Amino acid sequence: MYAWPASEVPALPGSGRDLRIHDTSTNGRVTLEPGPVARIYVCGITPYDATHMGHAATYNAFDLVQRVWLDTKRQVQYVQNVTDVDDPLLERARRDGVDWTGLAERExxxxxxxxxxxxxxxxQHYIGAVEAIPGIVPLVERLRDAGAAYELDGDIYFSVAADPHFGEVSRLDTEAMRLLSAERGGDPDRPGKKNPLDPVLWLAARPGEPSWDGGTLGRGRPGWHIECVAIALDHLGMGFDVQGGGSDLAFPHHEMGASHAQALTGEHPFARTYVHAGMVALNGEKMSKSKGNLVFVSTLRREGVDPAAIRLALLAHHYRSDWEWTDEVLREAEERLARWRAAVSRPDAPAAEGLLEEIREALADDLDAPAALGAVDRWAALQDSTGGTDEGAPGVVSRAVDALLGVAL
Incomplete structure (x- = not known):
C-alpha cells in the first residue's frame, strides 16, 4: 500500500532540541533520545469514514514529533497501518450495501x-492489515505453540497471563480494563475464555465474511492488535522510540499489542514511550463514527476552507487536551492565518531573532504548539506597533513555521 506525497521540509539554521514528552506508561515526562534514526509507529485508520477532526488532531500531533526530530538532524523511520478489514468496516459495508474492499479503498x-x-x-511504510496477513499468521502460530494462546470454538485467543508486564502501558485496574474492553471491541463476557480480558488473535471464518488461509490456524482473519504488532516488528523491531495514537488506544489496543510482542520475543518493552493525543468533541460529545457527530476535513476543504487554517485550528490546542470543535475555533484560525500571511508579505518586518528558538523550545516542551503559535503572534503584532527593517525576517519566519509547524505561509 502506498502513502501520500511528502511536502518539502525547509532546512533551518542550527539544531532543534531533544523532545520532552508525556509518556502514558509512566504518567510523566521523559526526554526522547533516539539514535541517528528515530523510530515511530502510529496506529492508522479503519477506513469506513475518513478523515474527521479527531483523526486530524491525532496525526497532527505525531507530525510534530517527526518535525522536531528532523530539526535535530535525525532521520525518521515512521510506520503507519490501515485496518482495512475489521468488524466496523464490514458492518458499514453491509449497512450501505457496498463491497467492503471498495469502501476501504475509497476512504x-x-x-x-x-x-x-x-x-x-x-x-515510509504504510501497510494494510490485509497485506500483512502473511506475516501475522506465523506470529499467531508461535504464540499458540508457546502456550501463550489457546483455541476457543475455532478462534485463537491470546492469554494476557503470558506477559508478566501486562497492564504497564495503561496502568488501569482490572475493572476499568474490563469495561473498556467491552466498549472498545473486546468480548469480556464470552464464555470459555481463560481471562475475560484475553483478546482474539485469529477469528475463524464466518459465513458471509472475508477470510484467508491461516495455515494451521484454519481459514479466518486477524484480530485487531496482532495486526499492528506484526507490522511494527517487521519494520521497526522491538524497543522502538514511540508508539502513538489517540488516548482511546491506550487500552486495549496498545496494552494488548505490547503484550503480544513481549510474549513473542521475550523482550521488554515493545515501545520505549507511549504517547497519546486527546479527543476532539462536537456539541459536547467526543467525535466518533458510531455517534455520527463528525466534522470531516474533506467537507471543509470542499467548502473552500484553507487547509492551513484547519491545521492552525488543530495547533491551537495542546495535543494531550480534550477540546471541542466549533465555528469559532475555525474562525480564529482563519484570522490568525491571515495575520501571519500579511506579516510575512511586508518588507518592513521586525527582526525575527530569537523567534526560531522560541518555537523550538515550545515544541520540545511536550509539543506545546499553542505556545509556539503565541510566539509567532507576538512577532506579527510587532509590525502593527513598531514596524521593522529586517528584510530577511519574513523568510526566516516562513521557513520556521513551515518546517516546525507544517503551515505554508
Whole structure:
C-alpha cells in the first residue's frame, strides 16, 4: 500500500532540541533520545469514514514529533497501518450495501488526500492489515505453540497471563480494563475464555465474511492488535522510540499489542514511550463514527476552507487536551492565518531573532504548539506597533513555521 506525497521540509539554521514528552506508561515526562534514526509507529485508520477532526488532531500531533526530530538532524523511520478489514468496516459495508474492499479503498484514498492537503509528513511504510496477513499468521502460530494462546470454538485467543508486564502501558485496574474492553471491541463476557480480558488473535471464518488461509490456524482473519504488532516488528523491531495514537488506544489496543510482542520475543518493552493525543468533541460529545457527530476535513476543504487554517485550528490546542470543535475555533484560525500571511508579505518586518528558538523550545516542551503559535503572534503584532527593517525576517519566519509547524505561509 502506498502513502501520500511528502511536502518539502525547509532546512533551518542550527539544531532543534531533544523532545520532552508525556509518556502514558509512566504518567510523566521523559526526554526522547533516539539514535541517528528515530523510530515511530502510529496506529492508522479503519477506513469506513475518513478523515474527521479527531483523526486530524491525532496525526497532527505525531507530525510534530517527526518535525522536531528532523530539526535535530535525525532521520525518521515512521510506520503507519490501515485496518482495512475489521468488524466496523464490514458492518458499514453491509449497512450501505457496498463491497467492503471498495469502501476501504475509497476512504483510504480520501484519507491520503486529506493528509496531503494538511501537509502531514507521510510514513515510509504504510501497510494494510490485509497485506500483512502473511506475516501475522506465523506470529499467531508461535504464540499458540508457546502456550501463550489457546483455541476457543475455532478462534485463537491470546492469554494476557503470558506477559508478566501486562497492564504497564495503561496502568488501569482490572475493572476499568474490563469495561473498556467491552466498549472498545473486546468480548469480556464470552464464555470459555481463560481471562475475560484475553483478546482474539485469529477469528475463524464466518459465513458471509472475508477470510484467508491461516495455515494451521484454519481459514479466518486477524484480530485487531496482532495486526499492528506484526507490522511494527517487521519494520521497526522491538524497543522502538514511540508508539502513538489517540488516548482511546491506550487500552486495549496498545496494552494488548505490547503484550503480544513481549510474549513473542521475550523482550521488554515493545515501545520505549507511549504517547497519546486527546479527543476532539462536537456539541459536547467526543467525535466518533458510531455517534455520527463528525466534522470531516474533506467537507471543509470542499467548502473552500484553507487547509492551513484547519491545521492552525488543530495547533491551537495542546495535543494531550480534550477540546471541542466549533465555528469559532475555525474562525480564529482563519484570522490568525491571515495575520501571519500579511506579516510575512511586508518588507518592513521586525527582526525575527530569537523567534526560531522560541518555537523550538515550545515544541520540545511536550509539543506545546499553542505556545509556539503565541510566539509567532507576538512577532506579527510587532509590525502593527513598531514596524521593522529586517528584510530577511519574513523568510526566516516562513521557513520556521513551515518546517516546525507544517503551515505554508
Amino acid at each position: 483510504t484514498t480520501l484519507f491520503r488526500e486529506d493528509m496531503t492537503a494538511l501537509r502531514m509528513l507521510p510514513p
